[in-house]
Amino acid sequence: MLSKQLNNGVEIPVLGFGTYRLLGQDAYDIVTEAIKVGYRHFDTATVYNNEAEVGQAILDSGIERESFFVTTKLYNDDQLGHDHIIQTFEKSLDLLQMDYVDLYLIHWPLPVSKESWKALEEIYKxxxxxxxxxxxxxIEHLKLIEEIATVKPMVNQFERHPYLQQNELHDYCVEQGIVCEAWMPIARGEANNEPQLIDISNKHNKTVPQILLRWQIQSGYVVFPKTKTLTRVQENFDIFDFELNAAEMEIINSLDSQTRYGTDPRKYNFVE
Known part of the structure; x- marks a missing residue:
């Protein structure tokens, strides 16, 4: 599996498996299948309510913990000061049945996120x-964290797909040594009928989602598609046996329309 190096030297696989909206037995079964396919990078969060299932599937795989890269996130309701954040993190470890996570993120920017970051620094140390x-x-949220950080953020995860490419945010993160992760990397299937993408997919004998995942990785992003469909677990993994050429990359780059399908982070009024 290809990986990128974070600014502290830790290696992060460029392809992961997203677990948003996977619950209970479904979450366990899909993660178990993903492990069998070859995924070793899993992205969860407290608000997903599936940390226990993700952790159990990893434990039951019989594969050593060190082979996995596991991310979880601190949600808005838990940005309640140092002590509460530490307790929330420890609860995540308990649910995951792990002694550590590979990556811990603040899920959304809030006015208190500067204080929250100090707690994350303590967890990291x-x-x-x-x-x-x-x-x-x-960018404006990142700058406020930079004002107080003694540990530089290593990752910023945000919505990114052909219709919302976030180039300015990406370039700023790269300048700051922050690796970018793309959530909603295939635009919820909204791009599946895009004629230019269909043409590219036909040339490579791949699906449009596979083309978009490959585009993300060649653009420097870490991606973690999510699916409840077993066949797509394998399909999303099979993106390392081809490359997009410069012309194909440019065609996809040209599709940017600044269309956001998820929540706009600015609605949280992080900047006071």
């Missing part, structure tokens, strides 16, 4: 998170 970072932080 304790060794219980190999890396820490942010999710859905715009």
């Amino acid at each position: 304790s060794g219980k998170a190999r890396a820490i970072g942010l999710s859905n932080f715009e």
